[in-house]
Amino acid sequence: MRTVGVLVLPGSRLFDVSVAGEVWGVDRTDAGVGPFELRLCAPGRVAAAVEPVGVVPPTHGLSGLRDCDLVVVPGRGDHLAPVPDAAVRALRSCTGTVAALCSGAFTLAAAGMLDGRAATTHWRLLDDLEAAAPKARVVRDVLFTEDGVLTSAGVVGGLDLCLHLVRRAHGADVAAALARRLVMSPTREGGQRQYVDPPLPHRPARAGIASTVDWAVDRLASPIGVADLAAHAGMSGRTFHRTFLAETGNTPGRWLQVQRVRLARRLLETTDLPVHRVAERAGLGTPANLRRRLRAELGVTPAAYRRTFRVPAA
Structure with a gap:
């Protein structure tokens, strides 16, 4: 050539x-x-x-x-x-x-x-x-x-x-x-x-779902799941799943995963927290689960993502 x-x-x-x-x-x-x-x-x-x-x-x-x-x-x-x-x-x-x-x-x-x-x-x-x-x-x-x-x-x-x-x-x-x-x-x-820019949390129009979204975003580090979201919204699991999908375009489980990965990305970009602490604070539990989720969502490891996107402190 x-x-x-x-x-x-x-x-x-x-x-x-x-x-x-x-x-x-x-x-x-x-x-x-x-x-x-x-x-x-x-x-x-x-x-x-x-x-x-x-x-x-x-x-x-x-x-x-x-x-x-x-x-x-x-x-x-x-x-x-x-x-x-x-x-x-x-x-x-x-x-x-x-x-x-x-x-x-x-x-x-x-x-x-x-x-x-x-x-x-x-x-x-x-x-x-x-x-x-x-x-x-x-x-x-x-x-x-x-x-x-x-x-x-x-x-x-x-x-x-x-x-x-x-x-x-x-x-x-x-x-x-x-x-x-x-x-x-x-x-x-x-x-x-x-x-790709991480997706921002969608703001549902329905008040009950919107308040549940706000509640969940403030508690991503906690081991909350879809049953907890439904309970907060005061709905049965089936009704909540149907309503949440209609309001946000995502299933409740997928929405939780996306927001936790988004939080993990932000922590990797803006802090020097060890990977195990990033996993905990993002509600992903263990470093192994964080690595698995980042691989699935972004195709890279937490260490590789941090090397690329870490914003140094002023």
């Missing part, structure tokens, strides 16, 4: 273009990385305004993509913007590997290149990708996918994908050397679920 082409369309994300430039456009032969030829390919070889600022002067027209070992497709500021027919034809004629960064997956979707394949994008755009590529298998909790073409999660996920491509083509040592130069980890733990 020596010749790398970047598809530059009007509204392409400058960060994504720059990621390709940092990985394949900088001379790092002194570190055993490269050399590479980087082509910036735009329709008509016309300079394209990129998002959020700037203009990218192309080095090639779209025909420059055809014989590249790798074609990188950046995301665009408007992920649903029409893709020029010429760009669709150029992508379909590529003979090398094609990889989309972040919302670049929508450009591949417009070219019909995600049909029957796994794909991902930024977590906020996953529903839109399912609508744009109904024949694709949208994967929600990964940093990148590889299934004929490659796609990445949002923003920095593009760097994860690019390092994976370097590792695949040139070996782990070269990828590790490049990661050191970029001052980043060669691989990141977990998928992108851990970066």
Whole structure:
């Protein structure tokens, strides 16, 4: 993988273009990385305004993509913007590997290149990708996918994908050397679920359920269960389950679990409490249960989550 082409369309994300430039456009032969030829390919070889600022002067027209070992497709500021027919034809004629960064997956979707394949994008755009590529298998909790073409999660996920491509083509040592130069980890733990904003407690409209929700949120560290919630609301278990589901969109048991994991995340982010104390204060009981719940919900361990998100004290 020596010749790398970047598809530059009007509204392409400058960060994504720059990621390709940092990985394949900088001379790092002194570190055993490269050399590479980087082509910036735009329709008509016309300079394209990129998002959020700037203009990218192309080095090639779209025909420059055809014989590249790798074609990188950046995301665009408007992920649903029409893709020029010429760009669709150029992508379909590529003979090398094609990889989309972040919302670049929508450009591949417009070219019909995600049909029957796994794909991902930024977590906020996953529903839109399912609508744009109904024949694709949208994967929600990964940093990148590889299934004929490659796609990445949002923003920095593009760097994860690019390092994976370097590792695949040139070996782990070269990828590790490049990661050191970029001052980043060669691989990141977990998928992108851990970066999704934790859900806020839903405020039910029905007064009896709302007061029970408030009561439970103040007592998450206590061993309260669904029977306790029903008793507080003064309902039978069956009636409470039906009413709670209608009001919040979750079963009572699932709601309790989500709120306890949310509290555990906040404690891991903002305190230095030992893991066993975080488990206790979040109502998850034991470190083993905390690890199991975080693995199930976020795909990472408590220690890995804390390393990523811990906010240092002022």
